[in-house]
Structures are given as C-alpha cells and as structure tokens.
Amino acid sequence: MPAHKTAATVSKPARTGRSARAKAGAVPHTTQPEPLAEAASEAVAVDQVDASFLESLLGYNARRASLSLVGVFVKCMEGFDLKIVEFSLLSLVGGNPGITARQLCQQLDVLPPNMVGMIEALARRGFLERRPHPRDGRAMGLYLTTVGRELVETAEPQLKASELASVQHLSAQEQTQLMTLLQKLYR
Amino acid sequence: MPAHKTAATVSKPARTGRSARAKAGAVPHTTQPEPLAEAASEAVAVDQVDASFLESLLGYNARRASLSLVGVFVKCMEGFDLKIVEFSLLSLVGGNPGITARQLCQQLDVLPPNMVGMIEALARRGFLERRPHPRDGRAMGLYLTTVGRELVETAEPQLKASELASVQHLSAQEQTQLMTLLQKLYR
DNA sequence: TATTGTTATACTCTATAACTATA
DNA sequence: TATAGTTATAGAGTATAACAATA
Numbered sequence: 004m005p006a007h008k009t010a011a012t013v014s015k016p017a018r019t020g021r022s023a024r025a026k027a028g029a030v031p032h033t034t035q036p037e038p039l040a041e042a043a044s045e046a047v048a049v050d051q052v053d054a055s056f057l058e059s060l061l062g063y064n065a066r067r068a069s070l071s072l073v074g075v076f077v078k079c080m081e082g083f084d085l086k087i088v089e090f091s092l093l094s095l096v097g098g099n100p101g102i103t104a105r106q107l108c109q110q111l112d113v114l115p116p117n118m119v120g121m122i123e124a125l126a127r128r129g130f131l132e133r134r135p136h137p138r139d140g141r142a143m144g145l146y147l148t149t150v151g152r153e154l155v156e157t158a159e160p161q162l163k164a165s166e167l168a169s170v171q172h173l174s175a176q177e178q179t180q181l182m183t184l185l186q187k188l189y190r
Numbered sequence: 191m192p193a194h195k196t197a198a199t200v201s202k203p204a205r206t207g208r209s210a211r212a213k214a215g216a217v218p219h220t221t222q223p224e225p226l227a228e229a230a231s232e233a234v235a236v237d238q239v240d241a242s243f244l245e246s247l248l249g250y251n252a253r254r255a256s257l258s259l260v261g262v263f264v265k266c267m268e269g270f271d272l273k274i275v276e277f278s279l280l281s282l283v284g285g286n287p288g289i290t291a292r293q294l295c296q297q298l299d300v301l302p303p304n305m306v307g308m309i310e311a312l313a314r315r316g317f318l319e320r321r322p323h324p325r326d327g328r329a330m331g332l333y334l335t336t337v338g339r340e341l342v343e344t345a346e347p348q349l350k351a352s353e354l355a356s357v358q359h360l361s362a363q364e365q366t367q368l369m370t371l372l373q374k375l376y377r
Numbered sequence: 378t379a380t381t382g383t384t385a386t387a388c389t390c391t392a393t394a395a396c397t398a399t400a
Numbered sequence: 401t402a403t404a405g406t407t408a409t410a411g412a413g414t415a416t417a418a419c420a421a422t423a
Contacts, residue, residue, distance in 0.1 A: 047288040062259035068375040069256035072249035101234040134233045141381040181371040188255035328399045328404040
C-alpha cells in the first residue's frame with residue numbers, strides 16, 4: 004500500500020529565535036487550570052516565528068532535505084519536460100527491458116489505474132512501446148524506443164551531475180556517510 | 191513559492207540484482223542504429239527489477255528515508271486524528287501564540303486559500319481560536335485553547351518518542367551525524 | 378479463484394484569480 | 401499601492417470499485 008499522501012510540513016528556511024515561545028513561558032507540564040499561557044483574552048503579536056520543536060524532529064529535517072534534492076531533480080528534468088515519476092519510469096524501463104506495468108506500479112508506488120495514463124502518455128510521445136509478454140498473455144512488456152533510450156542516456160548522467168553539484172559543500176566523506184545513513188533509515 | 195508537487199518516485203524496498211540490465215547488455219554509449227538493445231521486436235520477461243540507477247541517487251534515498259519517517263509521523267498522529275500539516279500547525283501556534291495565518295502559510299508552505307479551511311476546521315474542533323491582531327486590523331492572531339494545548343502537549347513528546355524508537359538501530363553518534371548532514375543539505 | 382490491464386469515478390491536495398478590508 | 405484574509409474554482413494527484421481477458 005502506498006506510503007505517500009504526506010503534504011506540506013516543511014518549506015522555507017525557518018528562523019531561529021526564542022521570542023514567542025519564551026514569551027509564552029515554556030509551557031510547563033503541570034496541570035494548572037489557571038493561569039493559561041496567554042491570560043484570558045490577551046492578544047499578542049509574533050515577530051519571529053519559533054519553529055524549534057519541528058526543527059528538532061528528524062522527520063522534519065529529512066523532509067526538508069528531501070524537498071531540497073527533489074528541487075534539484077525537478078529543475079534538471081524540466082529541460083526534458085519530464086516529471087520525476089516519468090523519468091523514474093523511463094529509467095526503470097531502460098534498465099529493465101520487458102518490465103510490466105504492474106512491476107512499475109510496485110517500484111514507483113503508483114496504483115494501476117493511475118499508471119495506465121502515464122504509460123500511454125510516454126508511449127504517445129514516442130519514448131516507449133508495448134509488446135506482448137512472452138509468458139503471460141495478460142501482461143504487456145515495456146521497452147524504450149531509440150528516442151526513449153537517447154533521452155534516458157542523456158538525462159541520467161545529467162541528473163547525477165546536477166545532484167553532485169548540489170552537494171558540493173559536503174565533503175566526499177560526508178556524502179558517503181549521508182547516503183549510508185539514509186539507507187539505514189529505510190532498509 | 192511552494193517547493194512540493196513531487197509525487198511518487200520511491201516506495202517499496204527495491205531488490206538488488208543485475209538480471210535484466212545485464213541481459214540487455216549495459217547499454218553502450220556508441221551510436222549504433224543497429225542492433226538495438228533489444229533486437230527488432232524481441233520480447234523478454236523481467237524477473238527481478240533492477241533499480242540500481244535510482245538507488246544511486248541521493249535524492250531517491252533521501253525521499254525514501256523521508257517517507258519512512260513520515261510514516262512514523264502519520265502513524266503517531268492517527269491516534270489524534272491529525273494530519274501532519276495539522277499537527278505542525280497546532281505545534282507552531284502552541285510555540286507562537288498570536289501567530290497569523292500568513293505566518294503559518296510561510297512556515298508550512300501552504301497557500302493562503304488552502305490555509306483558511308484548515309484553520310477553520312481546527313477551530314471548529316475546539317483546538318484553537320482567533321483574536322484580533324493587536325497592531326494589524328487585517329490580521330487575526332491564533333491561539334491554542336486549553337484543549338488544544340493539552341493535545342499539543344500530549345502529541346509532541348509522543349511524536350519525539352516514536353521517532354526515537356524508529357531510529358534505535360542507529361547509534362547516538364549516527365543520529366546526530368544524520369541530523370547535521372540533513373540540515374547541511376537544505377540550510 | 379487470483380491477477381493484469383483497464384475504465385470510470387470520487388476524493389484530496391495544490392494552484393490561480395479576484396474580492397474586501399486594512400496598512 | 402501593497403498586504404491579510406477570504407471565496408470560488410480549476411487542476412493535479414491519489415484512491416476505490418468493477419469489468420474483461422488470462423493465469
């Protein structure tokens with residue numbers, strides 16, 4: 004079952020600063036019905052937003068980091084007029100000639116009804132084609148066309164380069180560590 | 191401007207293995223019109239999907255790691271019937287009494303028209319309330335109700351605990367390194 | 378009986394235009 | 401003139417149900 008559907012939680016760089024939370028008084032754990040943190044109906048203004056709790060969450064940071072890299076990905080694929088999922092699909096077909104729609108659904112976490120249009124659109128653009136599956140009469144194998152192959156062979160190294168450029172401020176060791184730690188999180 | 195809109199690229203654990211790509215023959219960079227990688231109309235079957243290129247991308251790994259933690263987040267918030275963005279909103283209001291809808295939009299990367307319903311829904315559920323802004327007649331300051339505060343004060347530590355439990359297979363040093371490296375990616 | 382691909386459709390999320398009240 | 405909040409609406413993404421053909 005899909006693990007997406009996880010909209011906005013993170014976006015712009017958040018300011019540090021303790022203004023508002025300090026003003027409200029650290030929210031004690033004691034159960035005092037009165038006084039409330041902000042009196043009866045006091046109205047105050049927030050100058051600098053304090054997002055320190057969210058920023059302390061690993062998930063928050065992982066999501067922001069992911070969005071940052073997704074941005075690199077998106078920008079790079081714009082030149083090819085491909086969405087991330089479309090590029091990923093073509094890359095998988097390129098690496099797995101004869102792959103079925105069902106297998107792509109599992110890899111890309113796309114439901115079968117939503118995969119249909121995606122494949123058809125890419126086929127209409129001349130990037131891939133369907134052939135009967137050799138062993139399963141229900142399924143269709145997917146293959147890159149020559150144009151599709153050229154696209155993937157151009158896009159893949161370009162993407163790697165963009166990604167590398169975007170993490171140039173990390174040392175080689177840090178890049179390796181990061182990759183290792185990320186994989187530890189989900190594998 | 192929002193940085194989302196980045197659907198499926200990643201999901202289930204991908205198998206390692208070189209089956210299909212090896213069979214297709216490493217896709218040489220030379221421009222030989224014939225033979226194509228998969229002959230004229232050869233149909234082959236893919237047994238084990240090879241996602242090694244995608245897996246070599248930092249963005250792919252970051253997204254999968256993020257989705258994994260988002261899963262922890264979602265599961266933890268289910269008990270409170272809160273979406274991630276709703277919890278984040280309440281947490282921000284808790285830490286920033288008097289925060290405006292506009293400030294929340296910037297923090298959470300939600301567009302103003304979409305913020306309206308979210309705030310109203312949480313207000314209707316009795317978690318927060320609006321009061322006139324002390325200095326800006328156009329704006330409304332947001333404040334947690336007592337119920338809302340209790341919710342946040344219960345949910346926040348519970349979330350921290352869930353997150354910690356989900357990364358128990360990482361050493362304390364690795365957890366710190368990971369946090370640092372993630373922040374280096376987007377800050 | 379279970380699975381692949383497919384259609385139709387509903388629901389959620391995200392985005393744009395435009396209006397009002399105030400700064 | 402610009403901004404905060406709001407309404408209406410369009411669009412993209414994601415979800416379920418159901419069907420035909422094949423396993």
